[in-house]
Amino acid sequence: MSNQDFPLIFELSQESRTGYSLPDFDVPETNVDDMIGEAYVRKSEPDLPEVSELQIMRHYTGLSKRNHGVDSGFYPLGSCTMKYNPKMNEDVARLTGFSHIHPYQPVESVQGALHLMYDLQESLAAITGMDTVTLQPAAGAHGEWTGLMMIRAYHEARGETNRTKVIVPDSAHGTNPASATVAGFEAVTVKSDERGLVDLEDLKRVVDEQTAALMLTNPNTLGLFEEDIEEMAAIVHEAGGKLYYDGANLNAILGYARPGDMGFDVVHLNLHKTFTGPHGGGGPGSGPVGVTAEFAEYLPAPILTKENDLYVFDYDRPHSIGRVKPYYGNFGINVRAYTYIRTMGPEGLKKVSEYAVINANYMMRRLQEAFDLPFDRHCKHEFILSGKRQKKLGVRTLDMAKRLLDFGYHPPTIYFPINVEEALMIEPTETESKETLDDFIDRMIQIAHEAENDPEKVQEAPHTTIVSRMDETQAARKPVLRYQKEQ
Numbered sequence: 001m002s003n004q005d006f007p008l009i010f011e012l013s014q015e016s017r018t019g020y021s022l023p024d025f026d027v028p029e030t031n032v033d034d035m036i037g038e039a040y041v042r043k044s045e046p047d048l049p050e051v052s053e054l055q056i057m058r059h060y061t062g063l064s065k066r067n068h069g070v071d072s073g074f075y076p077l078g079s080c081t082m083k084y085n086p087k088m089n090e091d092v093a094r095l096t097g098f099s100h101i102h103p104y105q106p107v108e109s110v111q112g113a114l115h116l117m118y119d120l121q122e123s124l125a126a127i128t129g130m131d132t133v134t135l136q137p138a139a140g141a142h143g144e145w146t147g148l149m150m151i152r153a154y155h156e157a158r159g160e161t162n163r164t165k166v167i168v169p170d171s172a173h174g175t176n177p178a179s180a181t182v183a184g185f186e187a188v189t190v191k192s193d194e195r196g197l198v199d200l201e202d203l204k205r206v207v208d209e210q211t212a213a214l215m216l217t218n219p220n221t222l223g224l225f226e227e228d229i230e231e232m233a234a235i236v237h238e239a240g241g242k243l244y245y246d247g248a249n250l251n252a253i254l255g256y257a258r259p260g261d262m263g264f265d266v267v268h269l270n271l272h273k274t275f276t277g278p279h280g281g282g283g284p285g286s287g288p289v290g291v292t293a294e295f296a297e298y299l300p301a302p303i304l305t306k307e308n309d310l311y312v313f314d315y316d317r318p319h320s321i322g323r324v325k326p327y328y329g330n331f332g333i334n335v336r337a338y339t340y341i342r343t344m345g346p347e348g349l350k351k352v353s354e355y356a357v358i359n360a361n362y363m364m365r366r367l368q369e370a371f372d373l374p375f376d377r378h379c380k381h382e383f384i385l386s387g388k389r390q391k392k393l394g395v396r397t398l399d400m401a402k403r404l405l406d407f408g409y410h411p412p413t414i415y416f417p418i419n420v421e422e423a424l425m426i427e428p429t430e431t432e433s434k435e436t437l438d439d440f441i442d443r444m445i446q447i448a449h450e451a452e453n454d455p456e457k458v459q460e461a462p463h464t465t466i467v468s469r470m471d472e473t474q475a476a477r478k479p480v481l482r483y484q485k486e487q
């Protein structure tokens with residue numbers, strides 16, 4: 001059965017066919033009207049499809065096959081680290097000692113879970129070179145906001161309320177200026193130079209006594225290592241500002257470089273990227289924040305500490321920015337990240353960054369003939385191509401991304417970063433085989449040839465998916481999330 005033939009559930013409906021069988025009542029029937037009030041009781045039967053259990057099973061299994069995920073195919077989405085999520089993580093997260101506990105349980109009865117959280121905090125502190133870590137934030141952007149609120153509290157405690165500006169490079173992830181704005185700061189842009197790195201002269205120009213912080217990703221979102229980081233840290237610190245590290249993707253430096261050693265004061269991590277928490281579909285994620293000792297008093301309360309061999313929560317934090325998440329963070333994702341870190345060990349984590357960086361450079365060098373390479377230097381875990389050459393032939397980067405769907409690949413990130421024309425941002429990750437990388441490269445080269453010889457084939461792609469080009473604006477603004485029976 002091809003995907004196109006996949007019948008929809010309302011079309012299969014046959015009057016009075018059922019997908020369940022229930023025993024007769026062995027207790028007196030209750031009058032629903034009395035229980036919930038007559039106004040709430042529906043007057044007519046719901047218009048649901050009438051199908052068998054097997055039909056409904058096939059319906060949902062069929063729907064699941066229409067989706068693309070890391071478990072079904074290559075997913076080189078730059079800045080998102082769509083890498084394999086080891087199934088060992090799932091086994092551990094399902095242990096009843098972790099999955100059947102409740103946040104209101106007395107701490108004495110959940111010492112194992114708290115021990116895991118404590119150890120995870122310590123591991124993340126060691127990995128990032130920070131002094132203390134909170135596991136509360138639920139995502140990367142949430143971590144950014146939490147970190148910036150701490151930076152705000154820090155400056156306010158010193159009476160420096162004039163520090164209202166957060167500097168963000170033009171190549172930054174969109175969440176950076178957004179988080180700065182939501183945290184009550186004004187986002188100020190610093191330019192990149194022709195190397196793709198922060199322009200030091202421009203940085204000196206924008207830094208002043210109003211600077212609260214510089215937010216930086218390193219390697220940056222062009223996949224390049226900011227080699228002047230120590231000088232940049234000095235410029236910002238001398239002006240009284242702080243350094244915020246966007247550590248959503250740590251794949252390139254794990255075990256090799258630490259934000260704390262580069263001079264950063266506050267760091268967030270995405271456990272749902274580098275640390276193999278499942279990622280996509282809107283979460284749940286986890287965005288822990290690490291800080292240097294001078295920020296510890298501002299961390300979100302409560303703080304997990306150890307008192308006489310007992311793990312406890314400390315609520316007595318007068319300078320805390322307050323709780324940022326109900327309970328203690330997304331515990332299940334934290335269990336997965338902990339399992340991953342313990343499975344890999346320090347040496348394994350170093351291998352992660354080695355393979356991630358080698359894979360990205362291998363791909364970049366093999367693709368540089370067929371596409372424009374705006375920054376011709378060694379990359380870290382991801383790299384940027386430009387579809388400028390193909391655009392002149394009438395084939396846009398969007399067309400090439402759609403054409404990749406025909407080969408069963410999720411396209412790379414496109415049109416980001418915004419400072420590169422017709423950008424394609426590719427992140428292969430360390431978990432893919434050389435065969436997969438080679439096949440993807442061959443397909444990309446094939447598409448570049450098609451752009452020259454058969455542009456319509458690319459412009460009209462995809463040819464093999466259930467739906468072809470959608471009205472993406474309508475799809476985002478007015479999504480049809482429910483199949484409804486035609487009247």
Ligand SMILES: *Cc1c(COP(=O)(O)O)cnc(C)c1O
Nearest residue numbers: 079139140141173175246248285
């Ligand atoms: C993914 C990402 C974020 C945002 O993380 P979310 O968990 O999606 O909020 C921030 N910065 C960078 C560089 C990222 O790649």
